[in-house]
Amino acid sequence: MALRMSTLFLRTLREDPADAELPGHKLLVRAGYIRRAAPGIYTWLPLGLKVRAKVEAIIREEMDAIGAQEVQFPALLPREPYEASNRWTEYGPNLFRLKDRRDNDMLLGPTHEEMFCLTVKDMYSSYKDLPLSLYQIQNKYRDEARPRAGILRGREFIMKDSYSFDINEAGLQKSYDAHRDAYTKIFNRLGFEYVIVHADAGAMGGSASEEFLAVSDLGEDTFVRDDAGYAANVEAVEVPQAPAVEVTAGPAHVEDTPDTPTIETLVAALNANHPREDGRSWTAADTLKNVLVMLAHPDGTREPLAVGLPGDREVDPKRLETKVAPAEIEPFEESDFKRYPMLAKGYIGPGVLGEEKASGIRYLLDPSVAEGSAWVTGADEHGKHVLDLVYGRDFTADGTVQAAQLREGDLGPNGRALTLARGVEMGHIFQLGTKYAEALGLKVLDENGKLVTVTMGSYGVGVTRAVGMIAEDNLDDIGLVWPREVAPADVHVVATGKDDAVFLKAAEIVNELEAQGLEVLYDDRLKVSPGVKFKDAELIGVPTILVLGKGLADGTVELKDRRSGERRDVPVEGAVTEVLREVKGEVAGA
Amino acid sequence: MALRMSTLFLRTLREDPADAELPGHKLLVRAGYIRRAAPGIYTWLPLGLKVRAKVEAIIREEMDAIGAQEVQFPALLPREPYEASNRWTEYGPNLFRLKDRRDNDMLLGPTHEEMFCLTVKDMYSSYKDLPLSLYQIQNKYRDEARPRAGILRGREFIMKDSYSFDINEAGLQKSYDAHRDAYTKIFNRLGFEYVIVHADAGAMGGSASEEFLAVSDLGEDTFVRDDAGYAANVEAVEVPQAPAVEVTAGPAHVEDTPDTPTIETLVAALNANHPREDGRSWTAADTLKNVLVMLAHPDGTREPLAVGLPGDREVDPKRLETKVAPAEIEPFEESDFKRYPMLAKGYIGPGVLGEEKASGIRYLLDPSVAEGSAWVTGADEHGKHVLDLVYGRDFTADGTVQAAQLREGDLGPNGRALTLARGVEMGHIFQLGTKYAEALGLKVLDENGKLVTVTMGSYGVGVTRAVGMIAEDNLDDIGLVWPREVAPADVHVVATGKDDAVFLKAAEIVNELEAQGLEVLYDDRLKVSPGVKFKDAELIGVPTILVLGKGLADGTVELKDRRSGERRDVPVEGAVTEVLREVKGEVAGA
Structure with missing residues (x-):
């Protein structure tokens, strides 16, 4: 069913909202995708929910493709497992803690290593049950000290988190590689520039870890790369020891x-x-x-x-x-x-x-x-x-000790000069090893009937953050410019003027487009000027815009490409075919 | 992609779980749909998530059909709006309360009247923007004193809640009627017996209210009905005053x-x-x-x-x-x-x-x-x-005052004898009137340019509770028996024995069934006995079971109807067609 602007729960704003700092965040609020409910906590309006659902669908598709199985754990969790892993304490003030009516300590889950580990322990007991990869798409909670970046860093946010369970390191490496491939596919589809960087794994007790960073000056994370493909976040870079030099100085x-x-x-x-x-x-x-x-x-x-x-x-x-x-x-x-x-x-x-x-x-x-x-x-x-x-x-x-701030031109581990850039962490893949399984006693019988501790990996993608990053990376002076695969609609049909014939024809075209399987946003508002409609369409950022107006008398409608700004008149009879070509063509070529 | 039993995250249990009391709840745990994470808090395993997603899809379809628009509000909410409506206090110990790192009071949303009201206030200002119906499908929280009924009464649960906004009472009545119709369609599709009862609206300050009760002895709510179609929960029944009688007694x-x-x-x-x-x-x-x-x-x-x-x-x-x-x-x-x-x-x-x-x-x-x-x-x-x-x-x-416990045979408001029964509240529709809009200042300009308070309705369906109720109402001694529309798969294909030819044929049939758009659960386990496979299939409760085994040598496979227990041999070449007929036939007839 087409979204109709006459009834859509939407009010576009001409002014930037006071509580937004980043350009994409401002546009998401102005164009009616999201709205702040409390600091770092957002409401998803109809258009925003559409985009989010598309991002989720992409992630689900790629996770299913590697055989990961979807489950859903609660967001409200008991303290005990997090006590066993020591995260109840380690998380410090970032963890939302509460008590229930019986005075039991509970928490709002930041990630779910402990719960997945316990459930697998509860259900599985043999190497034959492994490998296993589980994932969920779910509300997560982190009480950020400065939640200022909109949905790029919210206190309630949606994350896809997955966990792999293997009998040994070799199995973990396979599960890790599968997730790495899936993440690469996901981020290739999402429509922002990213880089995979080595990350520090030490603190989590794991052996290897990489981050998927959106390359952006808005990022809080600095990373380095060289011209031979090496990339790492600054915490993970090990710069080489400066080589010894001949002593030329006199006595001290x-x-x-x-x-x-x-x-x-x-x-x-x-x-x-x-x-x-x-x-x-x-x-x-x-x-x-x-x-x-x-x-x-x-x-x-x-x-x-x-x-x-x-x-x-x-x-x-x-x-x-x-x-x-x-x-x-x-x-x-x-x-x-x-x-x-x-x-x-x-x-x-x-x-x-x-x-x-x-x-x-x-x-x-x-x-x-x-x-x-x-x-x-x-x-x-x-x-x-x-x-x-x-x-x-x-x-x-x-x-x-690796302690100094890195500088542009410093030599990296490959002996090549490093460049510095900023990024936003969009995904993180992590070889956890046995840390959680040991803390929570997750063991299975191996081929020889011996109990061995299971080797885990954990993997996360920020879903709401991804929506935010796509917005930051796909905008211009006048509004958002969604990549086709995540746009809230395939085409935005705008009927202008006061002529009934225009609205009748527009409704007809909308029906035909929908019959072809396209999602349509239809501006059917009667008492709104063409100027306002065009401004709204540009702000909302559906990639293809089809305008019906005065030209209809001469048998033409206007097709606009939101990204290039290019417009062309097409005969009204061919309009549906032309729109289809735009939509399918770009998807096929993507 | 077919769910394969060899890799599915599932471990069926032969024994009842200690923490479950209701028959359907026991089976949901034994058959690997859900698992308890904490008292009243459940994890959804792959099969459970499939059923839940189907229930959600039915609800979404019927809500969209009445023009309600999907949004999503946060679950973690600030105190202030709930303070304004007085629910921060009224909810008492049922409300999960917490503090953030800056010592702000927050809560986990039980329902969202306040938040929807404020957002509409923020975005809309004219009668022209109304009517409006918004809904969300979302985690809700209530700290139940005795969370003993599994997902029928959880502390974290999923609810579809919607809210209507109208300029006057007549508009509210229309929105209410539309929701009533949609709910009727939803509950007709879900597969349990229900009754619509008058509910008490007084405490919420509203004018009319009805509940959709699943008729079940497991219910905590008692309702009455007469043989002329009247039904009400006991709180809402107004029994008539016993008529005056002639005084026959002597002096006191x-x-x-x-x-x-x-x-x-x-x-x-x-x-x-x-x-x-x-x-x-x-x-x-x-x-x-x-x-x-x-x-x-x-x-x-x-x-x-x-x-x-x-x-x-x-x-x-x-x-x-x-x-x-x-x-x-x-x-x-x-x-x-x-x-x-x-x-x-x-x-x-x-x-x-x-x-x-x-x-x-x-x-x-x-x-x-x-x-x-x-x-x-x-x-x-x-x-x-x-x-x-x-x-x-x-x-x-x-x-x-209406104070006495009602009894079978008491006369109801229509002067007819009442019968009593128990039910579980599955849905609630509510004419809120102006209570929340007044408390939070939601006014719009009417046709005459005068500010008027908006009239609201609120409407809820318990999603996870519905899954629980479907299970309670669709089971037998040996397991669950899902109604087709919410079953985790359309057909359960069981390959038995050790003959490669059986598994090859089964895989082929699975592919054909999937090509026809069916969802398949495929028991492809190699070292599991036929007896265990049949028991698992009966426990899991997919409505149609197709067994491949020894009969394949003679060109036959067995088709079982889980509900009736009926089995018949069908020629292997016609198996896909037969399955399709079973699946589509029943859906079409539903």
Whole structure:
């Protein structure tokens, strides 16, 4: 049944909504696809629900094609399984927690590893039952601290999550590869640019993990890639150790550098009072910065850590945190400094850092610090720095750590220059291994009658986020421009003017289009001007627009391509055929 | 793609699950449709999800047919709108409440009157935008005190809820009638016996309300009907006032009736010590029982109420509560008796009851008490009763109230005898009127440019409950027997034995059936005995079963009708045609 604009629950807005920041999000609200119900929580209006259903259908199709079976778990869950996996605690304030009338702790599911694991445990007991892949398309909940990106990052959102169960690592690899292929097909169909990046798997106890990132400046995630196809999010990049260089510096010497607690003041003072012999200026890159942080361990203990890196770089907290997980990074406070009086704030150097040194604080170097390189760094005394301090000759560290913010041009693991870009995580595939199965006791009998722990994978696609990303990536100044496969309708028929004949003919064409299996949005409003109708059609963004108006007297109607803006008159008798050609042609060619 | 038993996520159980009480619920668990995740919270396994999707599709079809538009609101909602409608408080412990990370109160939606009302208010402003009907199919939440009936009464469940918006009462009546028709069509297709009953609308502030009850002894709701088509739930029945009778009793007289604080002891004492002149025995029906309760008003105040009714009847708390709403009924405690020393517990009579009497307690009579009738009742003194006390001659009351439990044979509003039955509420349609629109300020401009409050209706169907009810109403000793339109598959193909030829032929037939558009469940398990396969097929309950086995050598296969148990051999070449005839024939005839 055609959607008729005269009755459709829709009110397009000419002004941007106050609560939207991203261009696509603004258009989704203005064009009547979604509406905010509470911060980070959205209502899906008829047009939005149509698009969402199409995205879901694509995902369902590709999941079914790899033999994954659809189920649906509850969204409201008991605490116990999440306690067993430790996620009840680990999720922190992102988890919506509540109590029922009997004071039982419950939660709104963020993802369902535990529940799937327990159900498989309950039902299956033999290697013969495996492999198994299950999925669901369902409301998920995460209490985001700053839900500002519309449906790109909601607090209630729809996700397709799946879980694979295999008898061993080889089986997991197959299930993982099947999901990777299915996700590739899904994202190829959805209509935005994406890249598959290596992701960090360490914290989840798994062995491999990749993310499907929509390439977009709107993204909160930074990733890197090289020109040979390598791509990874910054947490997962392991940059190579800078190769050793020949020592050319003379002996280290301590100099007075009063009032130089920052890199800027130090470089200025060096250039003013300690000019280099070769005439070059000192830069921040010549200095070695030693950054102190506190590691907060899950058991509640805190431990200091010092990271040495060139003065022109910053520590990337996300990258560092990945390496020290499950510990989290907290600032090194004034009160901490008081407990380590040997640390001369602003002038801290390798002289006191290291497990064997005066502070006893573990000291790790970023791999950009090369053996044999000479540095200006703190002399562990206020107002003094040491120059020509050579790594490997004059000081050592307890190891290295991937800690520095990456920069355009840094060499990646393949030895090629990296470029940086931003992305939005649209999918995540994950070799979980046995972490959850061990915590919840999911074992089956193997071929030899021996109990073995099941090996799991977990895989997610953000469904509502995908709708948001498609919108962000398919718009122009005047509205949305949906890719055909997810558009709320195949064609938008607009009847203009006040001539009954136009509306009669339009209704006839609408019926014919529907008889051909097309979905039609029909603007049958009587007292609305052509200008408003055109503006609405452009805003709503159905890919093909068919306009009936004055030209009908001469036997012509106008066919508009929303994306290119191209218009052409076609004879009214051929209109249905022309529309079909547009719709099917593009789908076939997609 | 056929569901194959060899890989289907399914483990049928031979034993009843410990956590299920109802026969259909036990079978749904045993046959692998659902599984309990927590009390009142269920997981939908692949077969269950198929049935549920078919029920949803039927509902969607009938809602679309009346022009209702599908939307989806969030399940996690802010407190404020529910505060404005007072439901935040009224819902009491049935509402799941929680706080987000910023300490905002939130709730899991039980129904969405408030949210729909606010969204329409936000988008629409004129009578020209009406009428409007919106619906959603969505997870709902109610923290049931005793979630013991499986998916018939879950704490997380799926409901189709719709809301209509009209400019006036006449419009509401049309929207209501359209929903009533759609619901009739839906329930006619779902495969269980149902009845439409008048329901009480008073508490919700609306003007009319009907329930669609599945007729079932499993039901928690009692309803009545007469042989002229009248039906109502007990809360909504208004039984007529018993007509006045001629006074035949002599003057009232007080008698000693020591140790008779209960109706039983009183009747025994009367028969022993005060035989009737006409020789008939005294029965409980000759006594007038005066029951005291406390009304708890929403503002926190409590008020006593006395209800007089024949001693052979009990007060029906649900019926009485409907009449005193929004007050709730609480017991009249010992401490309350202390505050009313004129009440002689066990011997309370109309002598002290009534707003004008010593106690000042409002005194209402059940309509079964006829003017002119004579009663034995308390004499307001311990050990004493008054006999031949005539209503209207010797005592009066402050009014009447529909309070007594109804009995088979009681006369209904049409003056016809009522029969009682039990039912499960499957749907509810409700003329809300302006209650929510007023509370939330939903007004539009009428034809004269005047702001008028919108008139709303709300309508609900329990989707997961419907699946449960279909199961309860379609089963036998050996398993489920799905009605065709909601069965998880059209046909269950069972290949038995170890002969490759059987499995090859079965696979071929499965393909042919699918090519004809049928949904097939295919038992392709290699190492499972025919007996187990037949038991599983009977338990799962697909309406048509096609068995391939030894007979194939002679060119025959067996076609079984799950409901009738009828089996017949058909030639293998004609098997697909026969199956099609079974499937289509019954659907066409349904």
